[in-house]
Amino acid sequence: MAIETATPVIELRHVDKHYGPLHVLRDINLSVAKGEVLVVIGPSGSGKSTMCRTINRLETIDSGEILIEGTPLPQEGKELAALRAKVGMVFQSFNLFAHKTILQNVTMGPIEVLHTPREQAEAEAMELLRRVGVDSQAAKVPAQLSGGQQQRVAIARSLAMHPTAMLFDEPTSALDPEMINEVLAVMVELAQEGMTMVVVTHEMNFARRVANRVVFMADGQIVEQNSPDEFFDHPQSQRAKDFLESIKGH
Amino acid sequence: MGVTEVFTTFGDVYLRSVLSTWLMTAVCFAGGLALGILVTVLRVSPVKPLRVAGDVYVQLFRNIPTVSLLVIFVYALPYLGATLSYRTCLLACVILVVSSFASENFMSGINAIGVGQIEAARSIGLTFVQIVRLIVIPQSLRTTVLPMTNLLIATLLTTAMGSQVPLTPPELTGMVNYVNSRSVAGISAFIVSAICYAGTSVVLGWLGNKLDEKVRIVR
Numbered sequence: 001m002a003i004e005t006a007t008p009v010i011e012l013r014h015v016d017k018h019y020g021p022l023h024v025l026r027d028i029n030l031s032v033a034k035g036e037v038l039v040v041i042g043p044s045g046s047g048k049s050t051m052c053r054t055i056n057r058l059e060t061i062d063s064g065e066i067l068i069e070g071t072p073l074p075q076e077g078k079e080l081a082a083l084r085a086k087v088g089m090v091f092q093s094f095n096l097f098a099h100k101t102i103l104q105n106v107t108m109g110p111i112e113v114l115h116t117p118r119e120q121a122e123a124e125a126m127e128l129l130r131r132v133g134v135d136s137q138a139a140k141v142p143a144q145l146s147g148g149q150q151q152r153v154a155i156a157r158s159l160a161m162h163p164t165a166m167l168f169d170e171p172t173s174a175l176d177p178e179m180i181n182e183v184l185a186v187m188v189e190l191a192q193e194g195m196t197m198v199v200v201t202h203e204m205n206f207a208r209r210v211a212n213r214v215v216f217m218a219d220g221q222i223v224e225q226n227s228p229d230e231f232f233d234h235p236q237s238q239r240a241k242d243f244l245e246s247i248k249g250h
Numbered sequence: 251m252g253v254t255e256v257f258t259t260f261g262d263v264y265l266r267s268v269l270s271t272w273l274m275t276a277v278c279f280a281g282g283l284a285l286g287i288l289v290t291v292l293r294v295s296p297v298k299p300l301r302v303a304g305d306v307y308v309q310l311f312r313n314i315p316t317v318s319l320l321v322i323f324v325y326a327l328p329y330l331g332a333t334l335s336y337r338t339c340l341l342a343c344v345i346l347v348v349s350s351f352a353s354e355n356f357m358s359g360i361n362a363i364g365v366g367q368i369e370a371a372r373s374i375g376l377t378f379v380q381i382v383r384l385i386v387i388p389q390s391l392r393t394t395v396l397p398m399t400n401l402l403i404a405t406l407l408t409t410a411m412g413s414q415v416p417l418t419p420p421e422l423t424g425m426v427n428y429v430n431s432r433s434v435a436g437i438s439a440f441i442v443s444a445i446c447y448a449g450t451s452v453v454l455g456w457l458g459n460k461l462d463e464k465v466r467i468v469r
Contacts, residue, residue: 085375
């Protein structure tokens, strides 16, 4: 697919982060073009989730710079909130609002942040819920849905904000095996529609099928990045070779 | 003087004192909740001095006996140029104490929300104030109905502090003095007041349980 050479949607420049003595992100440089699907893989503790979370500043960074569509990420307050609204985020543990119905979970952002009229927000939300296949559950509360359904609602909730990019932080890791595919199917569809995506995942088949680029992280560093076929068939670094060997058979 | 005689002789004053107790309870609980929410918002705010101020507030008013607070309000404040009516002093003291306990309840409700939902709220662009208004307060209110019911009953019982200052009409405990200074009812006057307190508490407890069943958040 054609990737525009214009300003990257997401750009990280020399990003460093410590947790106390632990150096969790080491000089991360990364740019994600419009419409690109970037899959981040690596052993646990490699910093891939942390990196994902720095992009909408759920994690702060010690030094370096993060730009969204060329604009540096604001520190605090309204500007940061406005910027976050443009970058959707899907979490491992769904994180739906427990006291709201499925429909209200999806309409809250548009109504409160974008000031969309309620009727329009609800119509759009129902359309999104139909797209992810949970429209029949609209009146229920999150606890009444399966994990897979909840995660699809979480994706709809993000999409309702018309984001310019979406971050997925291990979106299928908390799901029972039979529910993983229903969530991945929604993500594949999103990718095919041209959504800019950063996906932290252990789903290698998904990476191979959908990713434009695979980024391999270890010990807080980007060790290697390549097209999925190149990466999986001809890994360059020993770390990547070891990692791919260790997950074989999955 | 038996219990029934106390009723027949002082029935109308008792009615007014029950209503007075209920009204003070309602005012103190509503005021305590509102102030408690405010203090809790300070305690979870991103600004450290505000968090510290909120914590200090709670430690202060949770750990001083209400009667000491009342003595300070009635006898010490006039030296600072603030002479408040007895009723105002009483209401203010109970509200301060109730708000600090209410804030502790709210904090436990907030801890039950989990950081994930707050992160999700931030990631769709909600501001701190919106998150507090839309997520934190509704959820912590709905998960703390039972402890708040306890607090409401404690508020009812704490209004008995009104017996330590002259009030017209007296509340239920002051009513015991009122009755016993006008006739020889002895323990009967206490029993009548106790029945009123207990009856009210049982009803409030039942209502609290019903409300909890209705609004509890399934997780």
